[in-house]
Amino acid sequence: MNRVLVIDDHEPNLMLYARVISKIADTEAFTFLSANAGLAWAGMNETSLLLVDQEMAEFSGLEFIRLFRALRGRTETPIIMLTGNADRELRREALRSGASAFLTKPVDPVEFLAIATNFIVAYNVRGEAVARAESNFAHVKSLTAELTLRDREEVELLYGVAELRDKRAAEHMARTALIAERIGRKIGLSQVELEAIAIATRVHDIGKLAVPDRILYKTGRLTPEDRTALNKHAGDGHAMLKHGRSAIMKLAAEIALSHHERYDGKGYPGGLRGDAIPVAARIVGLADAFAAMTARRPWREPMTVGHAVEEIERQSGSHFAPTLVGAFREAMPDVLEARAQVPDLQPAIVR
Amino acid sequence: MPDKAILDLSRLQEAFDDDVIGIADLLDMALATGRKHVAKMNEGIHDRAIETVARAAHGIKGSASNVGAGNVTAVATEIDRRARAGTWDGIEQLAHDLEAAYAELGTTVRAYRIEVTS
Numbered sequence: 001m002n003r004v005l006v007i008d009d010h011e012p013n014l015m016l017y018a019r020v021i022s023k024i025a026d027t028e029a030f031t032f033l034s035a036n037a038g039l040a041w042a043g044m045n046e047t048s049l050l051l052v053d054q055e056m057a058e059f060s061g062l063e064f065i066r067l068f069r070a071l072r073g074r075t076e077t078p079i080i081m082l083t084g085n086a087d088r089e090l091r092r093e094a095l096r097s098g099a100s101a102f103l104t105k106p107v108d109p110v111e112f113l114a115i116a117t118n119f120i121v122a123y124n125v126r127g128e129a130v131a132r133a134e135s136n137f138a139h140v141k142s143l144t145a146e147l148t149l150r151d152r153e154e155v156e157l158l159y160g161v162a163e164l165r166d167k168r169a170a171e172h173m174a175r176t177a178l179i180a181e182r183i184g185r186k187i188g189l190s191q192v193e194l195e196a197i198a199i200a201t202r203v204h205d206i207g208k209l210a211v212p213d214r215i216l217y218k219t220g221r222l223t224p225e226d227r228t229a230l231n232k233h234a235g236d237g238h239a240m241l242k243h244g245r246s247a248i249m250k251l252a253a254e255i256a257l258s259h260h261e262r263y264d265g266k267g268y269p270g271g272l273r274g275d276a277i278p279v280a281a282r283i284v285g286l287a288d289a290f291a292a293m294t295a296r297r298p299w300r301e302p303m304t305v306g307h308a309v310e311e312i313e314r315q316s317g318s319h320f321a322p323t324l325v326g327a328f329r330e331a332m333p334d335v336l337e338a339r340a341q342v343p344d345l346q347p348a349i350v351r
Numbered sequence: 352m353p354d355k356a357i358l359d360l361s362r363l364q365e366a367f368d369d370d371v372i373g374i375a376d377l378l379d380m381a382l383a384t385g386r387k388h389v390a391k392m393n394e395g396i397h398d399r400a401i402e403t404v405a406r407a408a409h410g411i412k413g414s415a416s417n418v419g420a421g422n423v424t425a426v427a428t429e430i431d432r433r434a435r436a437g438t439w440d441g442i443e444q445l446a447h448d449l450e451a452a453y454a455e456l457g458t459t460v461r462a463y464r465i466e467v468t469s
Contacts, residue, residue, distance in 0.1 A: 009410070010410055012381040012414045013414050013417055015376075015377050016363070016377060019366050019377075020366050055406065055409050057406075084413035084416065105412075105414075105417050106417045107362075108362065109362055109363075109365040109366035
């Protein structure tokens with residue numbers, strides 16, 4: 001049932017308007033002589049159309065429109081101002097205040113009926129469109145959440161495998177993911193992108209599952225051959241992840257492949273330079289380096305945060321993109337908070 | 352049918368269709384409300400409160416025009432115009448004219464009710 005709110009402090013006018021409105025199918029008029037009473041009703045009831053007189057004892061129609069528009073959910077309700085005053089400036093002021101149309105008394109019942117009907121129909125069509133859009137949005141949101149959950153499950157499955165092999169190495173991936181998300185936030189990535197990076201980075205070193213134990217757990221100095229075998233983990237990780245169909249798995253594959261590329265092109269495996277390195281991989285490369293520098297290893301003590309930051313800044317423009325280093329520095333409080341979420345309690349034995 | 356200068360029913364008939372009793376009821380209400388506003392206007396004249404006069408005249412103008420009361424509307428419009436301009440010139444005479452127009456309208460409305468109920 002459509003409800004039309006009518007405010008006019010002359011009872012014959014209310015009676016006439018209500019009569020015309022009663023001709024509109026499925027529509028009922030709610031009439032008020034008092035502007036205050038009408039406003040109170042409007043605060044509690046949905047209305048498809050407001051008709052309001054300009055000159056009223058309690059306050060003006062213009063003021064009523066402003067107060068009505070300020071009510072929750074009343075910004076789109078059509079409003080017709082009815083008045084005996086045809087003043088051009090008043091009409092313009094009414095439109096500026098939020099009136100949709102302006103009718104001068106004496107009201108022509110046929111014209112009034114047509115205009116009121118059109119407004120009610122348009123309001124209902126708009127309402128239905130909004131409801132449909134909201135329903136579609138909720139559906140898409142729920143599907144997206146479901147897909148994200150599935151993607152996360154796939155990543156977590158792989159993370160679980162990595163964790164079984166070496167819990168500390170898996171924790172390094174988790175720590176790196178949180179730090180990368182904080183850096184990404186600082187450079188203005190969207191919430192969706194941040195969420196994707198936070199998930200995908202949790203398997204950025206998954207390729208190390210294919211690195212032989214004798215190299216991965218070697219405590220002595222690595223030979224050039226060892227280094228070559230170790231560096232293969234980037235390509236191997238990509239090979240493990242690249243068949244994933246979701247956007248997050250594709251991102252995970254990209255990060256796994258390129259997170260050891262360097263800004264100056266001296267990284268591996270592709271020797272990519274500058275902007276040719278995917279942005280997510282650039283971010284993860286920096287986060288990975290910071291997490292590794294500040295972690296304890298069997299063959300060395302962890303760097304202090306200050307020293308690690310200095311080292312990263314020293315490598316700005318060579319290893320890391322300068323803009324990213326700036327963002328990293330700015331994000332430091334968040335980075336430290338993220339790092340503390342996965343504390344490095346025992347030395348990792350993996351490289 | 353009433354004299355159109357006093358009461359033009361064409362708009363009300365479009366709004367009420369064949370409900371002539373509904374039209375008569377509305378006209379009765381318009382008369383009663385009009386008398387209240389005339390009384391308020393006379394108070395304003397007595398108190399020399401021009402805004403009160405203007406507001407009452409404006410209200411009468413709007414509702415009288417809506418019901419098709421031409422003579423009442425014409426006099427109320429003139430009082431409204433003068434009062435808003437801040438002049439008292441001729442307002443007392445116009446107020447008398449308004450009462451006369453209402454008396455004429457009352458007679459017409461009573462005749463209309465007799466016509467539609469007989």
